[in-house]
Amino acid sequence: MTINLPKPIADYVEANARLDLDGMLRPFLPDAVFTDNGKRFEGQAAIRQLLEEEVIPVNAIFTPDAIREEAGDVVVEGPAHGDFPGSPLRFTYRFTLANGAIKSLEVAV
Template sequence: MPIELPKPIADYVEANACLDVDGMLEPFTRDAVILDNGKRFEGQAELRQLFENEVIPVRAIFTPAAVRQENGQVVAEGPAHGDFKGSPIRFTYRFTLEHDAIRALEITL
């Protein structure tokens, strides 16, 4: 049974699966924040740098295996696989949505 994700998250996951940077950026608000294992990226320019410098080169693709609502966030857990040490690694993605867009994303192990 496929996991049902809110549209902006589903769009992000789909674009990530294709390693499409523009598609990955599209569901985020202009001033969105990503906290990626302690590193903070804010705004479209920094998110683009994150995707272009840390996601695309290692072909990191996140595949949600479980999703739940928790404290107003959508929490997706699952493996990320790619050309990086330890692949696949299980991650937790905590999405904060605002007006049908991703306002914040916290990525942790």
């Protein structure tokens, strides 16, 4: 199923599919906030560390299959698969966009 994602989200998802760390980081604003299951990472350096430690080593790839707008955010849902317990797991990604980039991303199972 192909869904139409806003460009910064599409760029993030496409880079994630390649496990391209720099590509995943590129759509984020310098002061972006990434919240992963309640843990908060502020700024690109912290987000890079999160991706390096939690996404790349387990080959976690998110495949969105649903999108909706909710309270000004873009909510994207779908499975993520990789080398982690329970794979694949269904995730919800809540993006806040600003100036053509990702201002915040909240990820929850």
